[in-house]
Amino acid sequence: MSWVNYALTLLVAFSIYVIVGAGLNLVAGYCGRLTLAHGALYGAGAYAYTLVSMAASTTVLPYAGFIIAAGVSALLSVFLALPERRLRGDFFIIASLALQAILFSLFQNWHTPGEPVGSWQNLTNGTAGISGVPRPLLLDTSLAMFAMFASAAAFATVLVIRTLVQSPWGRLIRATRDDRLVAEGLGKGVLRARVEAFAIAGATAGLGGALYAAYARYVSPDLGSVNMSVLFLSMVLIGGLGTIKGPVVGAATLLALEEGVRLLRVSDTIRANLPFLAESGFTDANLQLLVYGVLLVVLLRFRPQGLAGDHLAASVRSH
Amino acid sequence: MTVFAVLLDGLVSGAALATLALAFSAVYLPTKIFHVALGAIFAASPFVYAALTGAGLPAVLAAPLTVSAATVASALVERWNHAPLERRGSAETTHFVTSLGLFIVLVQLTVVFRDDAGHFLRTGVDELWRVPLFGVQMARSRVLLGVASTGMVLSFFVLLLRTRMGLRFRALAQNPTESALRGIDVSRVRLQAFAVSGLLGGLAAVLYAYDRGYDAYLGFDMVLLAVVAVIIGGRDSFAGPILGAVVLGIVRETIRWTLSARWQDAGSFFLLAMFLVMRPQGLIGRSTRVEEELS
Numbered sequence A: 001m002s003w004v005n006y007a008l009t010l011l012v013a014f015s016i017y018v019i020v021g022a023g024l025n026l027v028a029g030y031c032g033r034l035t036l037a038h039g040a041l042y043g044a045g046a047y048a049y050t051l052v053s054m055a056a057s058t059t060v061l062p063y064a065g066f067i068i069a070a071g072v073s074a075l076l077s078v079f080l081a082l083p084e085r086r087l088r089g090d091f092f093i094i095a096s097l098a099l100q101a102i103l104f105s106l107f108q109n110w111h112t113p114g115e116p117v118g119s120w121q122n123l124t125n126g127t128a129g130i131s132g133v134p135r136p137l138l139l140d141t142s143l144a145m146f147a148m149f150a151s152a153a154a155f156a157t158v159l160v161i162r163t164l165v166q167s168p169w170g171r172l173i174r175a176t177r178d179d180r181l182v183a184e185g186l187g188k189g190v191l192r193a194r195v196e197a198f199a200i201a202g203a204t205a206g207l208g209g210a211l212y213a214a215y216a217r218y219v220s221p222d223l224g225s226v227n228m229s230v231l232f233l234s235m236v237l238i239g240g241l242g243t244i245k246g247p248v249v250g251a252a253t254l255l256a257l258e259e260g261v262r263l264l265r266v267s268d269t270i271r272a273n274l275p276f277l278a279e280s281g282f283t284d285a286n287l288q289l290l291v292y293g294v295l296l297v298v299l300l301r302f303r304p305q306g307l308a309g310d311h312l313a314a315s316v317r318s319h
Numbered sequence B: 001m002t003v004f005a006v007l008l009d010g011l012v013s014g015a016a017l018a019t020l021a022l023a024f025s026a027v028y029l030p031t032k033i034f035h036v037a038l039g040a041i042f043a044a045s046p047f048v049y050a051a052l053t054g055a056g057l058p059a060v061l062a063a064p065l066t067v068s069a070a071t072v073a074s075a076l077v078e079r080w081n082h083a084p085l086e087r088r089g090s091a092e093t094t095h096f097v098t099s100l101g102l103f104i105v106l107v108q109l110t111v112v113f114r115d116d117a118g119h120f121l122r123t124g125v126d127e128l129w130r131v132p133l134f135g136v137q138m139a140r141s142r143v144l145l146g147v148a149s150t151g152m153v154l155s156f157f158v159l160l161l162r163t164r165m166g167l168r169f170r171a172l173a174q175n176p177t178e179s180a181l182r183g184i185d186v187s188r189v190r191l192q193a194f195a196v197s198g199l200l201g202g203l204a205a206v207l208y209a210y211d212r213g214y215d216a217y218l219g220f221d222m223v224l225l226a227v228v229a230v231i232i233g234g235r236d237s238f239a240g241p242i243l244g245a246v247v248l249g250i251v252r253e254t255i256r257w258t259l260s261a262r263w264q265d266a267g268s269f270f271l272l273a274m275f276l277v278m279r280p281q282g283l284i285g286r287s288t289r290v291e292e293e294l295s
Helices: A003-030 A038-055 A062-086 A089-109 A143-166 A168-178 A180-185 A190-216 A226-239 A245-263 A266-273 A284-302 B003-031 B037-054 B059-087 B092-113 B140-162 B164-174 B176-181 B186-212 B218-233 B240-258 B261-278 B290-294
Strands: B128-131 B136-139
Touching (some): A003 A143, A003 A168, A038 A062, A089 B218, A089 B261, A143 A168, A180 A190, A245 A266, A245 A284, A266 A284, A284 B059, B037 B092, B136 B140, B164 B176, B164 B186, B176 B186, B218 B240, B218 B261, B240 B261
């Protein structure tokens, strides 16, 4: 792989992370609700895109797949927003994990051997996943085109979210985060604003998942696993909640970490130098998760606002 | 399978889950902290046990050593992570996320130092015992799991209701400020709560692994199920989690025998979602306003 292709691949991955992170930040940073369902919403978007684009007979229609994917994930995210009022912080995270677990179980188990992939009996093809996901017209010509499209989508997402949080609507959702009762007392449409924020966050996760499916041309339940949820949440926490640049910094940090571990062949090096681990079957993915875990513990203790965060974002701040 | 067999199987699963749910509540009620790292301790314990028996230690020595290790590990989580966060008045979600971070670190360390494959603590199929109830047959390991879990749950309640330590647990659960004003050493009780939680978790882990086998990733699902049991039972009392665990155990075994094991998780979490929306206080919980809970 030439370095140009490598750079383009990184750009696609970075764009997808930024899209998902910017949306998640709306819920985690501006609404003050940490959620662990974004992996499943990302997976739902990937599957929605895959099924739509495979069913489509023309190569233009997959573009509609992006929109439908965003819509499906937005709808699922709204389910999470409805009981949100009644649940305190930790219990809300558990509720989001419940959605995550239900969706992951569907990705993994909506499968009947022998039936055609994408049919009602075999919607997700189980753990084997679905390969040969079509890319839409123009984007299938070169990786550069795809990277341009993905980065334009990321740029547009960040711009839209920036505009939104600086608008009166943005002030309203921050007010609901800081003191919900006051916002309600002033007669603001709190529930509606928060449902909208959740819907937008879901839509970005769905769009990110759809982009990934189109890029990789393959989807599997792993895309919607709880590990992805942890990854996305770590990304916004590490970058910092409640600022526009937070998710961008978080995405860059995690991508650098991912590539660093892979390029430096850290797991091989460890195995070669520590004889008692020579037989152990751990992979780079294990080491990455290990580093995320350490980062979460250390960062929340010593720099709770994240690398580029707003120290007032209420989800993790001190009383 | 008869209805009784499914019911009995559900009760055994429920009893095992109740132990873990109590381990979770032992920390949650006095401290309001979600002890997610407990899942990693649960997952790592069978590995410790297997390593000890592999080194030639008899089971009667290896089991207490494993449980002690789990107890110490859980107490260290409080000492090194939650106590410092509490001193600086961190938000509850900070406790949650750092606990999740520790969970990830511990699980991945288990994978790095051992592996991520499935294992069994026993070899071959366990002998079947006929339970003197409607002629139901059950594997010896399941009977052991059910009896030992019930024993642990009962011992926990003796500790809670008959000892001074239990009294302090209950006091802290009811009113932490008042407890501190009355001279209870809150940080010490918290440490004890985490230790008890680790003890129950470690013991439950070895028993569970003996029955069903184990791997490094088991802990997340188990602790999540324990939390589900706590929520559907009612999170304000120590009795709620037990009721929740028994209900959940029976529901899960019913799904397994009537539909398929692969829908167990979806079913459990669907049940949780229903409770969160329709009866968030749980089966025997007291209904409160959100504003009251927040204060």
